[in-house]
Amino acid sequence: xxxxxxxxxxxxxxxxxxxxxxxxxxxxxxxxxxxxxxxxxxxxxxxxxxxxxxxxxxxxxxxxxxxxxxxxxxxxxxxxxxxxxxxxxxxxxxxxxxxxxxxxxxxxxxxxxxxxxxxxxxxxxxxxxxxxxxxxxxxxxxxxxxxxxxxxxxxxxxxxxxxxxxxxxxxxxxxxxxxxxxxxxxxxxxxxxxxxxxxxxxxxxxxxxxxxxxxxxxxxxxxxxxxxxxxxxxxxxxxxxxxxxxxxxxxxxxxxxxxxxxxxxxxxxxxxxxxxxxxxxxxxxxxxxxxxxxxxxxxxxxxxxxxxxxxxxxxxxxxxxxxxxxxxxxxxxxxxxxxxxxxxxxxxxxxxxxxxxxxxxxxxxxxxxxxxxxxxxxxxxxxxxxxxxxxxxxxxxxxxxxxxxxxxxxxxxxx
Ligand code: FAD
Numbered sequence: 214x215x216x217x218x219x220x221x222x223x224x225x226x227x228x229x230x231x232x233x234x235x236x237x238x239x240x241x242x243x244x245x246x247x248x249x250x251x252x253x254x255x256x257x258x259x260x261x262x263x264x265x266x267x268x269x270x271x272x273x274x275x276x277x278x279x280x281x282x283x284x285x286x287x288x289x290x291x292x293x294x295x296x297x298x299x300x301x302x303x304x305x306x307x308x309x310x311x312x313x314x315x316x317x318x319x320x321x322x323x324x325x326x327x328x329x330x331x332x333x334x335x336x337x338x339x340x341x342x343x344x345x346x347x348x349x350x351x352x353x354x355x356x357x358x359x360x361x362x363x364x365x366x367x368x369x370x371x372x373x374x375x376x377x378x379x380x381x382x383x384x385x386x387x388x389x390x391x392x393x394x395x396x397x398x399x400x401x402x403x404x405x406x407x408x409x410x411x412x413x414x415x416x417x418x419x420x421x422x423x424x425x426x427x428x429x430x431x432x433x434x435x436x437x438x439x440x441x442x443x444x445x446x447x448x449x450x451x452x453x454x455x456x457x458x459x460x461x462x463x464x465x466x467x468x469x470x471x472x473x474x475x476x477x478x479x480x481x482x483x484x485x486x487x488x489x490x491x492x493x494x495x496x497x498x499x500x501x502x503x504x505x506x507x508x509x510x511x512x513x514x515x516x517x518x519x520x521x522x523x524x525x526x527x528x529x530x531x532x533x534x535x536x537x538x539x540x541x542x543x544x545x546x547x548x549x550x551x552x553x554x555x556x557x558x559x560x561x562x563x564x565x566x567x568x569x570x571x572x573x574x575x576x577x578x579x580x581x582x583x584x585x586x587x588x589x590x591x592x593x594x595x596x597x598x599x600x601x602x603x604x605x606x607x608x609x610x611x612x613x614x615x616x617x618x619x620x621x622x623x624x625x626x627x628x
Contacts, residue, residue: 236262236263237261237332238330238331238332238333239252239255239262239263239265239332239333239548240329240331240333240334240335241265241266241267241334241335242267242314242334242336242337243267243268243337243338243488244267244273244296244306245268245273245337245522246537246541246626247339247521247522247538247540248266248337248541249268249273249299250626251335251337251542251545252264253625253626254542254545255548256303256304257302258545259549262549262552264303265304265307266304266306266307267309267310267323267329268296268306269309269310269324270308271296272293272294273294273295273296274363274365274368275292275293275364275619276363276394276395276398276534277534277619278291278292278615278619279368280398280401280402280405280569281405281572282369282372283368283371283375283402283405283409284405284409285409289368292368294626294627295627309323309324309327310323311323312493313493313494314493314494314518315328316334316494316516316517316518319517332517333518333519333548334517334519335518335521335544336490336491336494336496336503336518336519336521336524337537338487338488338490338491339487339488339522340362340363340524340532341485341489342355342363342483342484342485344483346483347457347460347484348458348459348460349459349461354462355367355481357462357479358460358462358465359371359481360480360482361482362482362483362485371478371480375406375409375410379414379477381414381417382477383417383418383419383420383474383476384406384417384418384420384476384477385419385422385467385478385480386406386420386479386480386482387421387423387424387457387460387467387481387482388422388425388428388455388482389482389485390424390425390484392502392532393482393484394485394523394532395531395533395566396429396531396532396533396566397428397430397434397568397578398568399421399482400421400428400429400430400434401568401569402480403419404434404437404571405571407438407441407442407445408441408442408570408571408572411441411442411445417477418446419445419446419447420476421446421447421448421455422449422455422456422467423449423455423456424451424455424457426451427450429566429578430578430598433598433601436601441570441574454472456470460479465477465478467479485501486500486502487501487502487503487520491503491520491524494515494518495514495515496512496514496515496518496520502524502525502526503520505526505527506587507528507585507588508547508558508559508584509547509551510543510544511551519547521541522541523537526588527540527582527589528588529580529582530564530582530589531566531580533566534622535564536562536564538622538625539563539564540562543560546560547560560584561582561583561592562581562582562583562589563579563580564579565577565578565579565618567614569615570608572612574609574612575609575610575612575613576608577615578597578598578599579596579597579598581596599611
């Protein structure tokens with residue numbers, strides 16, 4: 214790729230033809246909601262920049278609405294997005310994995326040993342499952358007890374297991390402590406699995422074992438479960454023994470301090486951390502996440518490198534695709550200001566998360582965030598949730614809004 218971006222010193226200079234230009238070089242690792250949105254935003258704001266998006270996959274598989282795939286309400290192909298639209302705007306998609314960042318030389322080394330030089334680097338690798346955090350749960354166990362927390366094969370595996378389960382089976386869903394990708398996601402998943410069970414296997418039950426005592430949109434979810442799926446979903450929080458301490462994949466058993474549960478289908482969502490390249494690049498701290506300056510998203514650990522999306526410690530901002538997209542646009546403005554020697558403006562960022570409890574029953578939570586005391590803090594009184602006592606027509610409207618939001622954000626990132 215990129216003669217303008219390729220940097221020598223031992224690394225091979227190979228690959229497709231290149232933009233040979235002396236313009237500032239911006240390299241992005243990860244073509245998800247954060248990285249793809251950033252690449253687009255920065256190139257649109259300054260078309261002279263040489264922008265490279267490093268992403269090994271030829272197509273992206275989106276997590277939002279993947280719970281509907283698990284419930285049989287949506288086809289997997291609706292989750293797939295390519296990079297042709299991005300390339301059409303003059304951004305180079307580099308179909309490789311980044312394996313190393315040499316920050317002092319300002320270059321990224323790829324799996325094929327090509328090195329790309331940068332003036333500013335953006336790291337947006339999303340999350341990795343921590344296969345060392347829950348005894349018994351490793352990559353092999355995930356083939357028996359899928360997490361389905363990265364959309365793709367895992368999503369389809371969980372779907373197949375639910376289809377194969379007999380009526381009257383117990384589905385167990387285990388949820389980690391904060392922070393993790395998509396705080397309302399497990400409860401949306403529980404709702405939509407219950408929707409499937411109610412229609413197809415009505416004697417079945419769903420147990421949520423949770424390492425927390427409270428969760429996002431809890432009152433709205435619980436009211437919806439009582440109305441839509443009475444007696445079907447049981448939630449057990451931290452204080453009542455919800456934390457899963459060990460699993461046995463062979464028997465699909467989940468152990469807690471209070472006992473053990475043998476599942477017909479077990480969906481284990483383990484603790485997470487920033488994607489591995491963040492650690493390799495030195496931008497992740499001991500928590501496994503990446504501390505950033507909340508105005509510029511520049512790493513607090515490695516200058517010249519910015520971190521956005523799920524990998525970043527976003528303060529009060531939840532890890533969502535909406536957040537990733539909002540951070541990407543703010544980071545693009547900051548990077549351009551810094552490349553021009555200016556001072557970036559402090560951003561105001563919005564996040565809205567829609568959740569489906571049934572195909573025509575949606576709820577949402579919104580928040581506004583700004584830099585305060587070195588973190589992204591929620592602006593008091595600026596957010597809120599759906600009303601607790603809304604009539605069905607409002608729930609149906611929110612379900613439609615969630616679907617429309619997905620269309621808008623995927624068009625903006627990949628369209
Ligand atoms: P990702 O989307 O994971 O993208 C990271 C990319 O980086 C990947 O394409 C990966 O291949 C690439 N990468 C990793 N390492 C490297 C490397 N070394 N070199 C090159 N590339 C690399 N959010 C919402 O806003 N609304 C929702 O309704 C919603 N629903 C969800 C439902 C579920 C079930 C789940 C699991 C998540 C949901 N989310 C939702 C959350 C959302 O999917 C994530 O917050 C979002 O994907 C984060 O974007 P990202 O770009 O940081 O990470």
